[in-house]
Amino acid sequence: MKDKRLLMAFPHPDDESFGPGGTIAKYAREGVDVHYVCATRGEVGTVDAEMLKPYEHLPEDQRLGALRGQELRQAADILQLTGLHYLGYRDSGMPDTEPNRDPRAFINADPDRVTGQLVKIFRAVKPQVIVTFDPFGGYGHPDHIFIHHRVTEAFQAAGDALRYPEAGAPYQPRKLYWTVFPKRLLKFFVLVLRVTRRDPTKFGRNGDIDLKEIVAHDYPPTTHIDIRQYYAIKQEASRCHTSQFTGGPMRFGKLQKWLAAHETFRLVEPSVDGRRLKERDLFEGLGG
């Protein structure tokens, strides 16, 4: 076990690479143990039938999960994750879709059981720093919101010997962060859509992303991690999630590279209390 330990908890394979992939790559290469807790195998969505060919021996509803688990394994190796921990639930899909009703869906799990699973991992891995989604889950995905609440609860419970005694000896992580991004540019983009008479509430390939709602959930960053040195690794890890790309390979232009120079987080524990923090390191203030 290394001196510094970082744990990220999200619900889907790809949340780690598309989100804080540069931060993971950076800390892993700086000698920090980085763990990823992934609640589901991202079983929902449509992919090219050709991609599922190698998994035809599996029941139909397990094929995509098997493929995406494989993609995450590759990404984890590229990012140099120390540990990959699945909670074993199913992707719940976007709001008001059929997969929401699957009893195996993450959002239908017993909240207490999920918290207990997280507490057990926190106590075993002993991360000083924990990262998860903000209360809106970035863009409103029900699984993102659900894991936000479970991680918040587990952060409070892990250090309390009376809670989840079966999950190991108490251990209190020091800091809790949300992945957030500055909304300024997005606000401008929403304005542009409006001016050009496009509907910002029905954005994206499936028209299921509400940009207006995303902009309304504004959680200013407290912490900027410079990932320029790790940008190429982040892209390489992101490309492992092949099933998530449609319409040919993604193009990574100069503008995107400039925008992606930093990954941003909001410190929530210990509380910022309205202070304007300007951290450059998730371990800032923790000493040695």
Ligand SMILES: [Zn+2]
């Ligand atoms: Zn996700």
